[in-house]
Amino acid sequence: MMKRPMDAPTHKKSKLIDGWEVVIGMEVHAQVTSKAKLFSGASTAFGGEPNSHVSLVDAAAPGMLPVINAECVRQAVRTGIGLKARINLKSVFDRKNYFYPDLPQGYQISQYKSPIVGEGEVLVDMPDGETVRVGIERLHLEQDAGKSLHDQNAAMSLVDLNRSGVGLMEIVTKPDLRSADEAKAFLGKLRTILRYLGTCDGDMEKGNLRADVNVSVRKPGASLGTRCEIKNLNSIRFIGQAIEHEARRQIEIIEDGGAIEQKTRLFDPDKGETRSMRSKEEAHDYRYFPDPDLLPLELSPSLVADLQAHLPELPDEKKARFMRYYALSGYDAGVLVAERATAAFFEALINGGEGKRDPKLAANWVINELTGRLNKEGKDITASPVSDAQLGAVLDLIAEGTISGKIAKDVFEIVWNEGGDPRAIVEARGLEQVSDLAALEKLVDGIITANPDKVGDVRGNPKALGWFVGQVMKASGGKANPQAVNDLLKKRIGV
Numbered sequence: 001m002m003k004r005p006m007d008a009p010t011h012k013k014s015k016l017i018d019g020w021e022v023v024i025g026m027e028v029h030a031q032v033t034s035k036a037k038l039f040s041g042a043s044t045a046f047g048g049e050p051n052s053h054v055s056l057v058d059a060a061a062p063g064m065l066p067v068i069n070a071e072c073v074r075q076a077v078r079t080g081i082g083l084k085a086r087i088n089l090k091s092v093f094d095r096k097n098y099f100y101p102d103l104p105q106g107y108q109i110s111q112y113k114s115p116i117v118g119e120g121e122v123l124v125d126m127p128d129g130e131t132v133r134v135g136i137e138r139l140h141l142e143q144d145a146g147k148s149l150h151d152q153n154a155a156m157s158l159v160d161l162n163r164s165g166v167g168l169m170e171i172v173t174k175p176d177l178r179s180a181d182e183a184k185a186f187l188g189k190l191r192t193i194l195r196y197l198g199t200c201d202g203d204m205e206k207g208n209l210r211a212d213v214n215v216s217v218r219k220p221g222a223s224l225g226t227r228c229e230i231k232n233l234n235s236i237r238f239i240g241q242a243i244e245h246e247a248r249r250q251i252e253i254i255e256d257g258g259a260i261e262q263k264t265r266l267f268d269p270d271k272g273e274t275r276s277m278r279s280k281e282e283a284h285d286y287r288y289f290p291d292p293d294l295l296p297l298e299l300s301p302s303l304v305a306d307l308q309a310h311l312p313e314l315p316d317e318k319k320a321r322f323m324r325y326y327a328l329s330g331y332d333a334g335v336l337v338a339e340r341a342t343a344a345f346f347e348a349l350i351n352g353g354e355g356k357r358d359p360k361l362a363a364n365w366v367i368n369e370l371t372g373r374l375n376k377e378g379k380d381i382t383a384s385p386v387s388d389a390q391l392g393a394v395l396d397l398i399a400e401g402t403i404s405g406k407i408a409k410d411v412f413e414i415v416w417n418e419g420g421d422p423r424a425i426v427e428a429r430g431l432e433q434v435s436d437l438a439a440l441e442k443l444v445d446g447i448i449t450a451n452p453d454k455v456g457d458v459r460g461n462p463k464a465l466g467w468f469v470g471q472v473m474k475a476s477g478g479k480a481n482p483q484a485v486n487d488l489l490k491k492r493i494g495v
């Protein structure tokens with residue numbers, strides 16, 4: 001890796017690599033959540049026996065005619081609204097012609113000149129506080145292809161058509177992204193929006209969400225450079241690695257006096273590098289023309305209005321509401337709304353119980369303790385062993401001073417492993433915080449008598465008091481009320 005020269009601008013937010021600006025645009029394929037395929041009634045279920053979810057339409061038997069699945073159309077419109085995009089009341093299905101063994105029709109039905117959704121935008125919050133606005137160029141509906149299997153039989157390749165004809169939304173961004181981190185954050189945000197809408201499950205491991213990434217480099221202020229497209233990335237981590245590698249590869253070529261050829265490339269996760277796949281195809285290579293078996297798709301304004309009216313609260317709106325209602329920081333609110341189920345758990349938690357619970361305390365517990373524990377065991381919050389009511393009871397015990405924050409973590413752990421009512425657990429195991437002055441005085445005096453030299457230290461440097469607090473807490477098994485201990489120690493030592 002080349003070093004940045006010492007005199008180059010070093011402002012914190014610079015995204016340049018050795019003085020070069022990276023420009024990225026993405027084409028995301030999101031599988032439409034629907035029971036049936038885009039133009040047939042066959043099931044979209046994942047993981048069936050090969051060729052068990054294939055209708056005659058998907059197998060391209062002669063004379064079969066496609067029929068548009070209205071639910072896929074509604075899902076595309078919902079997604080378009082969620083992307084703050086223009087919905088086109090008239091769109092057209094085209095044939096994109098190419099040959100491949102897992103594409104029995106010899107063409108893919110897609111949308112070319114007239115997509116169902118036009119320009120929109122996605123706002124992406126970066127960890128440093130910057131909000132990046134990513135323009136959406138379009139969203140169109142198209143069919144997925146089948147799958148060629150090359151490792152099942154020594155003598156031949158096999159084809160599984162279960163995926164053939166499944167509905168995809170291709171979402172194309174403008175070249176608005178400027179770093180691998182921005183591209184990764186964009187895909188994370190897009191995934192959150194799709195999952196809120198329920199229009200794509202966002203499962204990248206199953207290939208239900210995957211991205212082609214276009215990368216070019218230029219000097220700041222110059223016009224766009226020639227791009228390469230890296231195909232079919234199915235993890236957010238790979239997207240970051242592929243962009244970093246590709247940008248550095250291009251910079252090296254240009255700095256050595258070469259020129260970038262517009263190529264389609266593949267990312268090799270084992271080597272962490274991209275390699276050439278084929279020269280870039282042009283639209284005319286595909287001989288696009290309107291599919292004569294399908295009429296143009298026309299939507300009524302009332303259908304769009306109805307879908308709009310029934311949309312759930314989306315992540316940006318929820319985040320703003322959490323900041324406003326609960327006085328949370330942008331960071332906390334952003335973490336809580338990233339998954340709809342987490343936001344729902346948080347709201348059930350603070351609104352449960354008698355009085356309203358403290359949102360900041362609740363946010364800390366959900367973001368740190370609960371999420372940390374769930375991640376450790378690879379569990380989803382919907383399957384959390386600690387319910388919102390149980391965590392709420394722990395928060396109530398802290399708020400009323402019955403247990404310390406430290407003991408609360410132990411109680412949480414007990415509830416996680418054994419279940420049960422936190423209050424009953426605290427009573428049965430005698431975990432209540434000790435605020436009783438007589439009991440605390442005995443502990444404090446014991447520690448002071450045993451450590452006369454340390455008492456001298458504290459008189460010289462009151463900050464050394466912390467050592468005594470720690471000793472008393474330890475002697476109490478973590479149950480002493482730290483504030484009461486602190487006050488007592490000061491009085492006894494006279495600082």
Ligand code: ADP
Pocket residue numbers: 023024025026027172173174175176214215216224225226227
């Ligand atoms: P094509 O039709 O050849 O795929 P598009 O114009 O539709 O090309 O662009 C495809 C993607 O490439 C879009 O996401 C777009 O933002 C991105 N893109 C276009 N030009 C550049 C560039 N110079 N550098 C990086 N990305 C680009």
Ligand code: MG
Pocket residue numbers: 027
């Ligand atoms: Mg393209």
